[in-house]
Amino acid sequence: PQTPPARRVRPTAAGRKKGPNQRFSSSWGRDWAVFLCRRRKNRLRRLVGGAVGDALSSHPAVREAAVKAAQEYGMGLRGSSLICGYTTYHKLVEESLAELQKKEDCLLCPTGFSANTALMTALGSISSLLAARRKPPRDQRIAIFSDALNHASTIDGIRLVERQHQAVAFVYKHCDMSHLDFLLSSCSMKKKVVVTYSLFSMDGDFAPLPQLVKLRNKYGFLLVLDDAHGTLLCGENGGGIPELFGCEDDIDICVGSLSKGVGCQGGIVVSSTRWKRLILSRGRSFIFSTALPLPVVASVHAAIHVSKKER
Ligand SMILES: Cc1ncc(COP(=O)(O)O)c(C=O)c1O
Numbered sequence: 001p002q003t004p005p006a007r008r009v010r011p012t013a014a015g016r017k018k019g020p021n022q023r024f025s026s027s028w029g030r031d032w033a034v035f036l037c038r039r040r041k042n043r044l045r046r047l048v049g050g051a052v053g054d055a056l057s058s059h060p061a062v063r064e065a066a067v068k069a070a071q072e073y074g075m076g077l078r079g080s081s082l083i084c085g086y087t088t089y090h091k092l093v094e095e096s097l098a099e100l101q102k103k104e105d106c107l108l109c110p111t112g113f114s115a116n117t118a119l120m121t122a123l124g125s126i127s128s129l130l131a132a133r134r135k136p137p138r139d140q141r142i143a144i145f146s147d148a149l150n151h152a153s154t155i156d157g158i159r160l161v162e163r164q165h166q167a168v169a170f171v172y173k174h175c176d177m178s179h180l181d182f183l184l185s186s187c188s189m190k191k192k193v194v195v196t197y198s199l200f201s202m203d204g205d206f207a208p209l210p211q212l213v214k215l216r217n218k219y220g221f222l223l224v225l226d227d228a229h230g231t232l233l234c235g236e237n238g239g240g241i242p243e244l245f246g247c248e249d250d251i252d253i254c255v256g257s258l259s260k261g262v263g264c265q266g267g268i269v270v271s272s273t274r275w276k277r278l279i280l281s282r283g284r285s286f287i288f289s290t291a292l293p294l295p296v297v298a299s300v301h302a303a304i305h306v307s308k309k310e311r
Contacts, residue, residue, distance in 0.1 A: 056232070056303045057263030065302035066295040073294045081108070082280065085291025093301050097231075097256075097268055100304070101239050102248045105276040107269045108297070110289045112228050112257030113153040115267030118283025119224065119255060120144075120157025123193060124166030125282040135165050142167040143189040147196040148174045149203065151226055154195055174200075177211040184219045192221035198241035199229045206241065213250040224253045231268070232307045233261030262307075264300045266292045 056062055069089070077085035090108050098106040109115040123144070127136040144158050144167050161167040168189065172180040184192065194216070196207045207225070216223045227240040235243025240256065242248040253275055258266035269279055280286060292300075 054263060056261075056306060057299075059263075059303070059306050061306050062263070062299045062302045066299040069298035070295040075293050075295065077291045077294065079290060080287060081291040082287055087294060087297070089294055089297045089301060090291065093297055093304070094268075096301070096304050098270055100232075100237060101242065101254055101270045103254070103270045103272065105271060105273045107271075107276050107279055107283075107286065108292060109267035109269065109283075109286050110292055111265070112255065112259065112267035114285035114289055115255050115257075115269050116151065116153035116226060117157040117160065118279055118286040119253065119269055120154065120161055120167075121284050122279040122282040123222075124161025124164060126191065126278075127166045128164075138168065139189055141165065141189065141191075143170060143187050143192045144168070145170045145172055145180060145183060145192065145194045145221070147172060147207065149200050150195065150197055151228070154197075154226055158195075174203075175205065175208055177208055177215065180212075181215060184215065184221070192219060193224060194221050195224040196226065198225050198227040199234075201229050209241070209245040209247050213247050216250060222252045223250065224255070225251050226255045228255070228257035229260050231256040231258070231261050232304065236311075238307050238311065258300050262300055262303050264303055265296050266300060 077087070079085045081090065094106040094108050098104060107115075107118075109118060123142055127141045128134075130136065131140060142161070144161075146154060146158055146169060148171050158167065158169045162169055170183045170187065172183055180194070184194075194212065196212070198207050198209070199205075200207070212223060215221075225242065227242065230240035230242075230244070232238040232240075234241050237243060238261070239248065240254065242251045242254060253269060253271040256268045256270065258264045258268065269276070269283075271279070
């Protein structure tokens, strides 16, 4: 069959008719984008992020890597990484991203969304494991402190573990460290996790990492960063926002997306090998989902190489 031209089009429900009662006009998307742009304090970062991602996704070396892998191996691995979807390409990409972010290990997930939910379900599972799979009492659950403007994937992951009585969520005001300090000091639960976006893409501001690190030293919580917009883009070597702030060692787990700065597709959880083992055996959205197709992984590998060479 003839290949249709790959134009960018807006997804719509099939057969939807436009009528006078339609809630949004066809320009709704555009108006909304203009409104958001006006709201953003620092539009430039996001625009730069998009531009670098776009440049890498259409870079000749990245295209070539995808074509070569597709020709040699075909498209799909057709199964979860744990069963049949893991290759030397996946391993190479995991190793280079772990090295880039100065961590022991990295787990490649189907998307950034699934990386965040896998991490949350794995964290929640700790309290169930410790309670010998019974419903853990409230004080033995995981206390998750989440910024009010965190991404939907983090929020959904937290809601999931809350529903399963594995965690209790505390939402602190956006980037408000005195509110977070107050919530942490008044929480008697032992296992505490703080999770935040590193760069809030809709508002254009950074999480106050130096203050978060100070609070981490004070309370000893696990610090989780969603660095979806930082990977390959920020920091001298592309190690992301922890590298930009020089606090890689103070971040316990870093989640990323390979669709932004890397310009491809996929998600990552960068951490110690022990955390990786937990997530890969308890993170349901990782375990029960098909691994990234080889051409995509090959293109990620090429994008990392290009960014190293041309930085
Ligand atoms: C902060 C953040 N986390 C996670 C994601 C999800 O990443 P992906 O698109 O790879 O599923 C996004 C996507 O917009 C994001 O902005």
